[in-house]
Amino acid sequence: MESTNGRNLALLVLCLCACYALAFEGGKEIPATKFGQSVAPTMTFLYCYSCGYRKAFEDYVNILGEKYPQIQIHGANYDPPGMNYYLSKLIFALKIIIIVSVVTSVSPFTCLGLNTPGWWNHLQGNKIYACMMIFFLGNMIEGQLISSGAFEITLNDVPVWSKIQTGRFPAPEVLFQIIDNQLQFTDNVQENPDFVK
Structure with missing residues (x-):
């Protein structure tokens, strides 16, 4: 009974992390017009942060x-145009979900009624190494997607x-x-x- 409650709590945390990661930014504000105002000129730079x-x-x-x-x-x-921005958000959410699953020892395969593969057991046996590799691999893929x-x-x-x-x-x-x-x-x-x- 307690293990079921622990798994439900872990799944809830995973879902909340995924929702937070995929949450879209609020709508952009419409700037006030500059007609009739004595306003200093504004220069805006939009640059690729991941490119350095x-x-x-x-x-x-x-x-x-x-x-x-x-x-x-x-x-x-x-922000890169097209689907790259949204794919990078999805990769970020998956990265967080997998890391939380590894740390909490919750297998998404058993929750889905599937047999747990051997590589997942290997991840569970080497949690620190697995989390570091998932983190760095996820960051590399995200960087490639948003590099404009x-x-x-x-x-x-x-x-x-x-x-x-x-x-x-x-x-x-x-x-x-x-x-x-x-x-x-x-x-x-x-x-x-x-x-x-």
């Missing part, structure tokens, strides 16, 4: 903050650079020229006179 582009983003933030102190700069992870190579730049919600389309990062001088061209009629942004080129 966060350092490049921080370098651009430092360079742009030095030359254009009035521009507000935001950065976020670029993106470094997308928008200025006031207008796309100004796409690494996906060009295949490269913009040189700082090119980005300065793009900003100057986009903001040539704006009085809010002025170049820092102390900026060293």
Whole structure:
């Protein structure tokens, strides 16, 4: 009786972990319009975090903050289009479910009325090794699914650079020229006179 209650509790925990992992993010807020407002320009960087582009983003933030102190700069992870994002969430949920099953010694095969395979018994016998391998293998697959190579730049919600389309990062001088061209009629942004080129 107690083992049945323990299994039911473990299955409940597994289901809650899976639901949490697959939970979708809330709807995006609609930004307020900027007409008639004296608002500083906003530059947004969407980059591939799993590709290691966060350092490049921080370098651009430092360079742009030095030359254009009035521009507000935001950065976020670029979610890959299509099913890759959802597949990575599914892999994450399966990884958590398998690790919790191994740690709690709950066999999903017996819960489904199937014979337990030998490899599952091997996982149960080597829990630490099995959990580490499941974790790292799951992370590797997730990384491959969400790796987009993106470094997308928008200025006031207008796309100004796409690494996906060009295949490269913009040189700082090119980005300065793009900003100057986009903001040539704006009085809010002025170049820092102390900026060293």
